Amino acid sequence: MSYDVKDISLAPEGKKKIDWVQRHMPVLEHIKAEYEKEKPFKGITIASCLHLEPKTINLGLTLLAGGAEVAMTGCNPLSTQDDATAAGATMGLNMYGWREETTEEYYETIHKVLDHEPDILIDDGADMIFLVHKERPELIENIMGACEETTTGIHRLKAMAEDKALKFPVIAVNDAYTKYLFDNRYGTGQSTFDSIMGSTNVLIAGKTVVVCGYGWCGRGIAMRANGLGANVIVTEIDPIRALEAKMDGYRVMKVAEAVKYADLLLTVTGDIDVVTKEHFKNMKDGCILANSGHFNVEINKGDLMDMAVKHEQLKPDIEGFVMEDGREFYLLADGRLVNLAGERGQGHPAEIMDMSFAVQALSAKHLLGAKLENKVYKAPDEIDDRVSRLKLKAMDIEIDELSPRQSEYLANWEEGT
Structure with missing residues (x-):
């Protein structure tokens, strides 16, 4: 070897x-x-x-x-x-x-x-x-x-x-x-917050958590944030997923509006430039930024660097960016997938x-x-x-099986009530 x-x-x-x-x-x-x-x-x-x-x-x-x-x-x-x-x-x-x-x-x-x-x-x-x-x-x-x-x-x-x-x-x-029904939803949901809470030691209850993307990973993160007592806002480009997020009990709005309320913002879309300069201009002071998508392209760190008058490494996986007006934002794990790249990330x-x-x-x-x-x-x-x-x-779980009569009923298109 x-x-x-x-x-x-x-x-x-x-x-x-x-x-x-x-x-x-x-x-x-x-x-x-x-x-x-x-x-x-x-x-x-x-x-x-x-x-x-x-x-x-x-x-x-x-x-x-x-x-x-x-x-x-x-x-x-x-x-x-x-x-x-x-x-x-x-x-x-x-x-x-x-x-x-x-x-x-x-x-x-x-x-x-x-x-x-x-x-x-x-x-x-x-x-x-x-x-x-x-x-x-x-x-x-x-x-x-x-x-x-x-x-x-x-x-x-x-x-x-x-x-x-x-x-x-x-x-x-x-x-x-x-x-995807388990890994993307339950795995991403739990491991994302394991890493964020381990790194920052912040309380999630009472915070406004913005989840950018409501695919299966986004669903899992929103579900776990809600379970931890957060107020959850979802952003989406897909109208069906946006409706689903609304009917799951979350507020739905554009990223540009959501950043005004975000204490913690999580990207999980798989696409580039989800959060950029235009969003940083209106972002709430103290917002923590993290990504659970695969690549570090969702949060535009280059824009953050350009706008910041002060940038420092606060902890091994937490960077601080101070804006000209005094607002400060915190980026976790270099914008890479936080559940594994974070200092406390175990996947x-x-x-x-x-x-x-x-x-x-x-x-x-x-x-x-x-x-x-x-x-x-x-x-x-x-x-x-x-x-x-x-x-x-x-898991020592047993489930039922169809009887021959039930199987026959489902296969017979002529069978009515």
């Missing part, structure tokens, strides 16, 4: 964290045990570009148990946990990456993973897939396909497919029900990532025998069904 990590001596501490999450990832452990017997990935090399933390290492170990050579790197320069990568490097994984990489180092580590000449890619944000197309096209012929983890990456890949630029099939793991709970990474592991296996065009595909429904049933079993 080869590796390039910050400090290999951190491995024992990382191993403890991996042991802990394995106790709370029963579905992935079940799949790992199956793969260990079947070895579906024997002779296959799998490259991943994911947030490098204990739960992700456990996905790598699952693929390794299935016979794969596994090479892993991080999909965000601030989300890597160095003890976890050190542990992974001692457990049979080719591991590259460390926290606080420069942009240049970030892409260098992706190239190191690609040097293993992978057959399958597992990505989060599509940086690795895009890099293969742009700079490593010689690898494309060998690649069976890829799995993409997040909404932002799916948007990029669907655009590539639309332009006929995508050169191998991609499974949209993010679009699996057992991923989604293990019980949530248990399902998401189970879908990843099963989707990677699906690519082995599938004959797919160069398009973006939703993960097969049978994977969703299997993961949900395994999760219910692990």
Whole structure:
């Protein structure tokens, strides 16, 4: 095995964290045990570009148990946990990456993973897939396909497919029900506030929290903010989602109006320039700004820097920006996804990532025998069904089944009342 990590001596501490999450990832452990017997990935090399933390290492170990050579790197320069990568490097994984990489180092580590000449890619944000197309096209012929983890990456890949630029099939793991209904909603909701409260120690109850974007991640954040006692405002561009937010009990308005009330503003849209100069001009003094979208483009930090008469690092992951009129704003985690890039960010709970990474592991296996065009595909429904049933079993929950008469009734279009 080869590796390039910050400090290999951190491995024992990382191993403890991996042991802990394995106790709370029963579905992935079940799949790992199956793969260990079947070895579906024997002779296959799998490259991943994911947030490098204990739960992700456990996905790598699952693929390794299935016979794969596994090479892993991080999909965000601030989300890597160095003890976890050190542990992974001692457990049979080719591991590259460390926290606080420069942009240049970030892409260098992706190239190191690609040097293993992978057959399958597992990505989060599509940086690795895009890099293969742009700079490593010689690898494309060998690649069976890829799995993409997040909404932002799916948007990029669907655009590539639309332009006929995508050169191998991609499974949209993010679009699996057992991923986005749980990971995006419950995972993002909890992990976002875990990180913000751990970093700032502010009280959420009584605050006005503005949530920019009401997709599944935005729904989860709004739900958790409401549960913590906040007054929630939602901003949206989609009329149906805006109506849904209103009927869920939240105020809905434009970003330009919402910033006048925001004590805490969270972006979670996946798009660029959600909060810019025009919004900073009217923003409430003391507003805390954070992002839970994949890339650090939603809050325009360049505009903040240009407008600020004073800028200082108040804590490792909190920056203060003082405006000319004395108002001060606080940016968390450099505008990167706060639930992982924040100083106290641990990412989604293990019980949530248990399902998401189970879908990843099963989707990677699906690519082995599938004959797919160069398009973006939703993960097969049978994977969703299997993961949900395994999760219910692990939670000791039983559900009903249709009787033969009920099944016949539903299948018979002539049957009336």
